[in-house]
Amino acid sequence: MPAERRELAAGEEFALTHLSYRMNDDAESHRHSVEQCGYVVSGRFRLSIGDRRMELGAGDGYVVPARTVHAFEVIEPGDVVIVASLAQETEVGDGT
Numbered sequence: 001m002p003a004e005r006r007e008l009a010a011g012e013e014f015a016l017t018h019l020s021y022r023m024n025d026d027a028e029s030h031r032h033s034v035e036q037c038g039y040v041v042s043g044r045f046r047l048s049i050g051d052r053r054m055e056l057g058a059g060d061g062y063v064v065p066a067r068t069v070h071a072f073e074v075i076e077p078g079d080v081v082i083v084a085s086l087a088q089e090t091e092v093g094d095g096t
């Protein structure tokens with residue numbers, strides 16, 4: 001099930017979005033046409049960016065480079081705020 005989304009602010013090119021994740025709200029492998037960054041407000045998450053794996057908790061930030069395969073797993077429910085381009089295109093899967 002996808003996270004609950006709430007747009008906090010949007011300009012002509014970017015949006016600031018609040019995501020509320022519950023258990024099993026994992027994001028399967030995908031990539032975006034532009035970079036994306038996020039900030040973990042609460043909860044714990046496992047993030048894979050390319051070959052890198054990391055656990056994130058409250059106060060951690062991250063950047064996903066453009067066209068880089070990434071996935072997100074909920075370890076403990078919580079909230080994340082992301083900044084993303086309104087023009088981004090998303091491709092599901094690892095591209096193989």
